[in-house]
Amino acid sequence: MADSKPLSSLDGNPVTTEALLWDVFGIVVHEAIRKGTNASEKVCEWKEPEELKQLLDLELRSQGESQEQILERCRTVIRYSVKTCHPRFFNQLFSGLDPHSLAGRIITESLNTSQYTYEIAPVFVLMEEEVLKKLRALVGWSSGDGVFCPGGSISNMYAVNLARYQRYPDCKQRGLRALPPLALFTSKECHYSIKKGAAFLGLGTDSVRVVKADERGKMIPEDLERQISLAEAEGAVPFLVSATSGTTVLGAFDPLEAIADVCQRHGLWLHVDAAWGGSVLLSQTHRHLLDGIQRADSVAWNPHKLLTAGLQCSALLLQDTSNLLKRCHGSQASYLFQQDKFYDVALDTGDKVVQCGRRVDCLKLWLMWKAQGGQGLEQRVDRAFALARYLVEEIKKREGFELVMEPEFVNVCFWFVPPSLRGKQQSPDYSEKLAKVAPMLKERMVKAGSMMIGYQPHGALGNFFRMVVANPMLTQADIDFLLNELERLGQDL
């Protein structure tokens, strides 16, 4: 019935609403943040899936629950979740907690708006523009365009879609059947989203020509030339090269200047997937790793990784000033992008994207940047490099640890060689046995809750650990812990 009383689980009573939120926030601060960032607490409390299902009592029922029950559920959810802010969470390319970014995220959630029109997101339309401008300036562009996307994979897809539209605007209306076969180029070390994107965009994974990388994981420009000729000889039209600044596993930076030369010679769109490595642009000391990025047509950069901005904060940056984004993606929905509004409708940026509703991803980065300053963020990047260097030197000193290669970024890849395998490199089953060590240690550390670090095979190399030094709260003590803990966990192997 429609009557005069508002309906909500709390009867719309502002006092009980606020009381609930304060209670939940207290739980968040104590259970997720204080314990989560405390090295003496567990990174995770492992449960087998079936047991965890029981503990969580996930079923959604007809009857609602009391506030006490809801608060207990909040505690349980936090308790059994992995603490990615923990100083011993090294498992992904994101980790740690920036309080200002978290503050920005809480404000974003409370305001709950969509980024599409100035009308309902005046602050965030202007803010997104300013943040993108700053990121572009770090790339080296004084003008351009851009947008925040739901993750780097989608940023990469955007780049591919924009490149094909720029060359064949007909594609938007007539589709790929109206076009010659297209070819795009990326190295074998690229992120898997390039192939996923090619499939999604209708190009097919065959359209992705894989360029060789050198032993450090960097694209070989001469092989790029070769692949372009090969594709042309097979009747395909090359249109884009996706270079990587900071590969996922090895942390390699493709040689952008040389790749840009190739792109220039062949008239190809240069996209740089700097989702991981883009934040190095903040460091005067290390930004040379991305020399040449200013020659790109598009750049994908995820501040939610090395800058700890919180999932997700993924910028797609464009050098374009011809409104390519809007021309490529726009569809002028008349219920949202009315042309007879009382303000400048160029501020309604929603038609630049393929989403309709779009989350606000700029505030968390903006607020953190205001608090830290560019200098503070630069220090973080430099410090991550320095700690990675410390780790490398420690690995070299210790028996039982072997570097996969000298890193140039903050991914440090190494094997832990357990006592029983030391000095047995020549034995025929050494590699096979070594490859089983990392999964075994991973199981042990997760079940102990002492730390989390990722491992993977790579090409011909058997499973090795990939340490990611990203959390700005890390100290040498955490690095020492990592090595000591691996020794402890693997002493009987």
Added chain:
Amino acid sequence: MADSKPLSSLDGNPVTTEALLWDVFGIVVHEAIRKGTNASEKVCEWKEPEELKQLLDLELRSQGESQEQILERCRTVIRYSVKTCHPRFFNQLFSGLDPHSLAGRIITESLNTSQYTYEIAPVFVLMEEEVLKKLRALVGWSSGDGVFCPGGSISNMYAVNLARYQRYPDCKQRGLRALPPLALFTSKECHYSIKKGAAFLGLGTDSVRVVKADERGKMIPEDLERQISLAEAEGAVPFLVSATSGTTVLGAFDPLEAIADVCQRHGLWLHVDAAWGGSVLLSQTHRHLLDGIQRADSVAWNPHKLLTAGLQCSALLLQDTSNLLKRCHGSQASYLFQQDKFYDVALDTGDKVVQCGRRVDCLKLWLMWKAQGGQGLEQRVDRAFALARYLVEEIKKREGFELVMEPEFVNVCFWFVPPSLRGKQQSPDYSEKLAKVAPMLKERMVKAGSMMIGYQPHGALGNFFRMVVANPMLTQADIDFLLNELERLGQDL
């Protein structure tokens, strides 16, 4: 330098970190939530873009700022942002504030993890599965698959990509050039994301065949048949029909049973874009509007709209049990989806999607559902229908208001006819003059900050208001206010 001291703007001091977060949370509760939901406060404080830029001081500088400055920035951001939780915010298909959902969002942000592996998201992998199962049960399926997407537009794209992959698995590798020309069908009242998606997926907007809708906005199944024959005669291969349950402007529900019959006859994938109307499935009284939805192959449903779950919460539901999602989108990245993990790797659901990192969108809905129960959510839906009916009856009673049509959902479309135009329907410039009224009133209400409601032209109809009754806190008094305020704002026109 890598030394033993952690680095952060707060020197990693947990006390100052927590103090900052408590301060910010206090600002959020007072400025965004308490004032935001208070009808006597403004919905928005309008500023011209240039003035707002000055007020926000958006520039990102090298130097960081003090905590006091940061807190003041939080206040400013909230002050000039639109309060979508306000009882007079009627501008979009989302509005209002559910405290439990907000609590879930704050926990999600504090845990900051990605939905891709059980390893780092054990709670949320299991929870997403359970929430999707519940939504599927409401559709009428006892099994199936699904995933949360970053918005309904991307859910719709997924459906189209899955349908073409199911029919032509070759497409993933070889692309659209290896396929015959494809055709998909949707009504002229569909959401604009269908065409955007067709362009993005490489099909081209021409592949979207527009089916006629009746005067209430519902797809005409006989015309669908006609369009299918036409496409076939032109050499295209029909593969998908996208029906809409709850169109964006008129709130119309396509006749799903009749459309499903057509799909069955022609062997076409039936997708239902129920982004807006899906939540009606919770209501025993009104769910008949979606009769036949159980015959769909895929359904897009956004609980962030009518259920107030918070942006974004967009489920794509599938009847498929053959692992189509993973086969279509998977790429087996070896650094993330290792096959030698110590737990069942089927729990690593990240390879179902085209994203890599993916936000956790299930907790907010799950926690709200636990608190409200299915019954509480059902009451909300029923209440929205009842209040929409109240509005319709009021419009009929009042001079100067004219319904565009009898609504079947909670979109109530109407014209406000100002005093100078009343009784002038026959005058040749009546329509032209009436079309100018809504933009003018919109400007006045935004500048006054008294309320926000959307308007648009539609087909041959000039600008009219689209009232959306979605906020569960609305009462008859808010509806009365809407009408009175339009009268007040337009009395001199």
